[in-house]
Amino acid sequence: MTNIGILGNGRVGTNLAGKLAAAGHHITLGVRNPEGAEDLAAPRITFADQRTTAHTTDIVINATPGGSSLDRLTGLRTELSGKILIDVSNATRDADDGLPGDLCHPGSSLAEKLQAALPDTQVVKTLNTMLFMVMTAPETLATPPTVYVSGDDDDAKKTVTGLLGDLGWQPGWIEDLGGIGTARATEAMILVVPHVLRRHGFQPFAVSLAR
Numbered sequence: 577m578t579n580i581g582i583l584g585n586g587r588v589g590t591n592l593a594g595k596l597a598a599a600g601h602h603i604t605l606g607v608r609n610p611e612g613a614e615d616l617a618a619p620r621i622t623f624a625d626q627r628t629t630a631h632t633t634d635i636v637i638n639a640t641p642g643g644s645s646l647d648r649l650t651g652l653r654t655e656l657s658g659k660i661l662i663d664v665s666n667a668t669r670d671a672d673d674g675l676p677g678d679l680c681h682p683g684s685s686l687a688e689k690l691q692a693a694l695p696d697t698q699v700v701k702t703l704n705t706m707l708f709m710v711m712t713a714p715e716t717l718a719t720p721p722t723v724y725v726s727g728d729d730d731d732a733k734k735t736v737t738g739l740l741g742d743l744g745w746q747p748g749w750i751e752d753l754g755g756i757g758t759a760r761a762t763e764a765m766i767l768v769v770p771h772v773l774r775r776h777g778f779q780p781f782a783v784s785l786a787r
């Protein structure tokens with residue numbers, strides 16, 4: 577069992593919390609109002625503010641909106657020191673219809689910006705190339721999907737790969753791309769997502785490799 581903190585209690589955060597808790601991990605879900613989160617109660621899931629969540633857990637997942645993640649997490653530099661930060665967000669500006677638009681960090685990536693701002697934290701980018709429901713149920717897609725992993729620390733990536741297994745990802749579906757600089761490639765994949773959603777609606781899919 578690992579103590580995992582999740583920053584963000586939207587669809588992504590709560591979905592990950594439920595599946596990881598079911599796998600036996602203890603989850604602290606970082607919310608703005610912990611006292612008002614009773615409706616999210618579940619076994620092995622507790623609630624705290626985001627600073628306490630980052631401070632008291634061993635691994636932290638960033639499931640906050642990508643456009644504000646850099647400022648938000650830079651403010652938690654002390655709390656995140658020495659920890660693995662799993663970044664599953666995409667930093668984009670919203671288009672007129674509310675879907676993802678242009679990248680906030682063209683020529684770079686949110687993951688690279690986070691690693692530079694948090695030098696004592698091991699940042700690993702993953703799970704950002706699919707709709708949220710696929711993160712915890714990859715086996716439901718008709719075609720075997722791919723989940724990409726980027727990060728500078730091999731031990732941190734090994735730990736994250738283990739958690740991906742707990743979420744249902746088979747070893748052959750996990751693609752380690754290398755260092756954190758490779759996250760700019762997977763973050764750019766978000767650019768295809770709004771076009772797919774506009775044509776086909778909110779149907780589960782992942783941007784995957786075919787071999």
